[in-house]
Amino acid sequence: MNKAGERLFNGLVKENPTFVLMLGMCPTLAVTTSAVNGLGMGLTTTVVLALSNVIISLMRNIIPDKVRIPAFIVVIATFVTLVELLLEGYLPSLYEALGIYIPLIVVNCIILGRAESYASKNPVIPSLFDGLGMGLGFSVALTMIGALREVLGAGEIFGYRVLPASYVPFSIFVLAPGAFFVLACLTAIQNAVKLWGEKKGRDMSKIQSGCGNDCTTCGHSKEAACIKNEQEEK
């Protein structure tokens, strides 16, 4: 069971998908207008991630290598559809708030990335916990960003007032531009930590500088980026 704990810790802290790997930025920016939405999106993604990791791990010896990416996408899309229908039926308010970003979980690079780099090579139990760990890491990050934006933008957390009524909210933080500013500060903090670590002589190569660099971190577009580089060399 030690392996399971290690996987959970890995996803939550060591390779946190948002703060360390900087994956899945589209939903991170779009739905974190409040802590509740961030938590809802995080948990929805966790369910899809854990279940698709289990199925992909079970089928890892059956799926031919050449068609693995489409096969992964079909598995992921199936679970996304299931979760979407369940949310529509049982949590209509969350379904309304997340809207189009629920079906777009299919193209979240965290899920395809974990399927490709972990679940397709490891047994079922570690894959399940890898999915849970990564998903929880994503949920924690999204909830924190959502709470930060909600406090600054509305003076509330989870809908409860935490700042005095005399506080004038920066409503820009719950609007679209605020998402970019919050992410910019987060990335800057991450860069500062990286610079500080390198100064001390530690290996910081694991910390990625974001989806933005060349998209190589996003699942199978890695191949695409390589193709592009090859073509540029020619």
Added chain:
Amino acid sequence: MDIRQLILIIIGSSLVSNVVLSQFLGLCPFLGVSKKVETAAGMGGAVIFVITLASAVTGVIYNFILEPFHITYLQTIVFILVIAALVQFVEMFLKKFMAGLYQALGVYLPLITTNCAVLGVALNNVKYDYDILTGIVNGFATALGFAIAIIILAGIREKIEDNDIPLPFKGMPIVLITAGLMAIAFCGFSGLL
């Protein structure tokens, strides 16, 4: 078909609810391929081409296959597979028959498969009950908004290239702040409708 409604959709999708700056779709290529105006324009062109085509194909599939057979709940699975196949097919077709266009757009095509804007437009067309033609117009306008945003960002990035930026803010953070300021500017368009 009401021309006024189409014009409203074009303004709304390209400027007011801009796909990157207010819906956060397609951030990867927006941040990744915006170092030079030239490559940004190439990416913008490729995105316009693919999204317009994809909204036509998904519109036809939704209206003539999914709806008559009452299997609209399969839309997510069907759309993502169709889009992935379509991008591959377009790439092969251009390589074989239109070498000039392939030279200009080809290198960006593989990068678009995972662009969530393509799937996002297809899903939006269904969500707002657009018919096929309106869907195509909406797809084109959304992609046009993407092209406008990425070309502006690339222009600004070329200017700030040599500026003296605090070390931790070098690279991505300053680009994100630029994007945030652009988003504020685009908020101004909301008065148009």
